[in-house]
Amino acid sequence: MQRAALVPPLAIVRGQGPWLYDEAGQRYFDANSSWWVNLFGHADARINAALRDQLDCLPHVMLAGCTHAPAVELAERLSQRTGGVLGHCFFGSDGASAVEIALKMSFHYWRNSGRTTKQEFVCVRQGYHGETLGALAVTDVQVFRDAYDPLLLRAHQVMSPDARQAAPGESAADVALRAVQELRTLFEARHEHIASFILEPLVQGATGMAMYDPVYLRAVRALCDAFQVHLIADEIAVGCGRTGRFFAFEHAAEPGAAPIWPDLLCLSKGITGGYLPLSLVLSRDAIYEAFLDDDVARGFLHSHSYSGNALACRAALAVLERFDTDQVLDTNRQAAAVLTHALAPLRQDPRIEHFRHIGMIWAFDVREPLAGARFAERFHRAGRAHELLIRPIGRTVYLLPPYVLDDALSAWLARQLQATLDDVLQETPPDADRTPEPATA
Numbered sequence: 001m002q003r004a005a006l007v008p009p010l011a012i013v014r015g016q017g018p019w020l021y022d023e024a025g026q027r028y029f030d031a032n033s034s035w036w037v038n039l040f041g042h043a044d045a046r047i048n049a050a051l052r053d054q055l056d057c058l059p060h061v062m063l064a065g066c067t068h069a070p071a072v073e074l075a076e077r078l079s080q081r082t083g084g085v086l087g088h089c090f091f092g093s094d095g096a097s098a099v100e101i102a103l104k105m106s107f108h109y110w111r112n113s114g115r116t117t118k119q120e121f122v123c124v125r126q127g128y129h130g131e132t133l134g135a136l137a138v139t140d141v142q143v144f145r146d147a148y149d150p151l152l153l154r155a156h157q158v159m160s161p162d163a164r165q166a167a168p169g170e171s172a173a174d175v176a177l178r179a180v181q182e183l184r185t186l187f188e189a190r191h192e193h194i195a196s197f198i199l200e201p202l203v204q205g206a207t208g209m210a211m212y213d214p215v216y217l218r219a220v221r222a223l224c225d226a227f228q229v230h231l232i233a234d235e236i237a238v239g240c241g242r243t244g245r246f247f248a249f250e251h252a253a254e255p256g257a258a259p260i261w262p263d264l265l266c267l268s269k270g271i272t273g274g275y276l277p278l279s280l281v282l283s284r285d286a287i288y289e290a291f292l293d294d295d296v297a298r299g300f301l302h303s304h305s306y307s308g309n310a311l312a313c314r315a316a317l318a319v320l321e322r323f324d325t326d327q328v329l330d331t332n333r334q335a336a337a338v339l340t341h342a343l344a345p346l347r348q349d350p351r352i353e354h355f356r357h358i359g360m361i362w363a364f365d366v367r368e369p370l371a372g373a374r375f376a377e378r379f380h381r382a383g384r385a386h387e388l389l390i391r392p393i394g395r396t397v398y399l400l401p402p403y404v405l406d407d408a409l410s411a412w413l414a415r416q417l418q419a420t421l422d423d424v425l426q427e428t429p430p431d432a433d434r435t436p437e438p439a440t441a
Contacts, residue, residue: 007377010384015042018402018409020389028389029413033400036205036237038274040322041402047273047318054314063091063308070313077320078267078282081246085261086282090300091308095236095268096130098279099198101302102264103134105287106196106230112290112298120190122156122183122197122229128206129198129234138198141207156190158183160204161212164354164365176216183220187227196230196264201248202358205237208396209363211356217252221260230287233262236279240270240319241329242400244336244359263287273319278312328403332360335405342414351425352397363398370425371395382423386416397421 010028014021018041020028030038040047054070061068075089090105092098103121110118123129123138130136136144137153145152161179163172187194201217204210224231238248245251252260264287268279291300306312322328340357346364347355355364366375376392383390392398401413 003377007381010389017041017043018404026387028384028387029401029416031383031388031390031399031401031413031417033270033402034274035269036242036400037269037272038402039240039270039319040273041404042274044273044322046322047275047315050314050318050321051275051311054311058310060306060309060311062305064303068308068310068313070310070317071308074280074313074316074320077317078280082261082265082282083259085259085284086265087285088283088288090281090283090302091304092268092279092281093304093306094130094277094279095234095266096132096135097304098236098266098268098281099129099138099232099234100132100134101279101281102198102232102234102266103138103196104302105264105281105283105300106232108300109230109287109290110195112293117193118195120156120193120195121153122158122186122194124160124179124199124204125157126160126162126204126207126210127198127200128204129200129236156186156194158186160210161216162204162210163212163356164210172211172213173215176213177219179212180216180219180223184223187223187229191227191229194227194229196232197224198232198234200234201238202243202251203238203248203361206393208365208393209356209361209398211358211361211363214251217249218254218260221252221262224263230264231262232264232266234266236266236268238361239265239267241323241332241403242270242360244329244333246323246329271319272312272315273322275315276309276312277306278309278316332403335403335410336360338407339399339401339405339410339413342410343417345418349421351421360403361398361400363396366395366397366421366425368395375424378427379420379424383416383420385423386420388413388416388420390417390420 011023012020013023018030020030058068078089079087090101092101107119121138125140127140129139131144133151136148138155140157159179159182161176163175166175202211202214221231233249235248249262263284265282272278343362346352351367351370352364353367375395379392380390
């Protein structure tokens with residue numbers, strides 16, 4: 001709010017494909033998919049048509065004692081994508097709500113199972129799971145935690161598997177296994193009290209696109225099984241094809257091996273293609289069955305007025321249809337290879353470090369002290385001059401573009417990103433105002 005007078009919000013009046021247009025008709029490439037939600041760009045014709053059809057039929061009905069076809073079909077199709085392992089779907093309204101649903105579900109499951117001491121949660125340092133109180137308790141963003149600390153539950157934090165922590169001669173897998181050992185030590189000491197462990201599979205998004213080796217997912221799945229701790233996969237940001245598979249957790253299995261799944265999986269953001277708020281928690285049959293009882297207090301106690309909103313579910317079905325009919329994952333792999341090649345000069349740029357990429361996510365860090373004060377804000381403003389709507393996280397610049405890239409657009413995007421970086425690093429950073437920037441997107 002304090003910065004709005006100096007950096008007014010950009011008034012957007014129209015969107016089409018990957019482009020947004022302001023009041024003056026200036027266009028901007030939506031380089032971060034409007035906080036990672038617009039998978040197929042803006043005003044997608046097929047999603048628009050699906051919503052118009054649903055609007056004329058049923059915009060909404062409560063899911064308390066009622067149901068409707070879009071919610072049923074969506075739950076079934078998502079479960080099918082896990083081979084039926086995650087056989088049940090609970091509907092929420094947003095990502096933080098999905099996280100809180102998963103945490104409550106885990107706690108309540110153990111209580112219904114007679115394991116009443118299992119009331120603690122474990123999260124990963126640098127992790128982000130939302131900003132409501134329950135979600136914030138398992139989020140490691142210092143400015144938020146410091147502000148609301150007296151209101152928060154006390155969760156255990158363990159080492160991040162972030163590959164950027166590699167010592168000389170150490171691989172990303174080595175870092176991941178070091179992090180696993182810290183988790184093992186905690187489980188050995190506290191597993192009788194721990195209900196669940198929550199993580200962001202492969203990419204810790206909002207605190208700087210920290211990427212890690214999938215060996216971590218395999219190892220923590222085994223640990224959670226051995227110590228009877230639920231594994232919660234927060235795929236709010238990394239699901240829906242963003243890492244190259246529909247679910248990021250699909251990377252956990254070794255090539256040719258049977259799939260590995262978490263116990264609870266949270267989805268939001270891209271599931272509706274950036275149209276309407278919706279979140280879901282997929283769960284295993286055993287968790288669902290623990291709540292089947294005539295005693296209301298043993299039932300799962302959670303609801304939202306707009307849970308399973310018919311319009312949102314229909315948008316999500318249109319998104320899934322795009323994946324199936326357009327072979328989106330294959331197309332994205334080809335597009336990602338083209339953009340990665342176009343961005344290759346950044347790997348040799350001495351001003352940056354830790355260039356990294358997975359699926360449809362690219363990121364790099366600008367070296368200190370080159371970034372200077374208010375780097376993210378200055379980069380955002382410079383990007384506008386190059387037709388980019390882009391929001392770094394601290395000194396991390398990242399791209400999460402919509403899934404509509406072609407070769408020409410990829411080449412253009414790489415040029416504009418390079419030009420923006422050159423502009424920002426050639427200017428004199430403001431020294432008078434050293435107010436730290438928020439760490440999240």
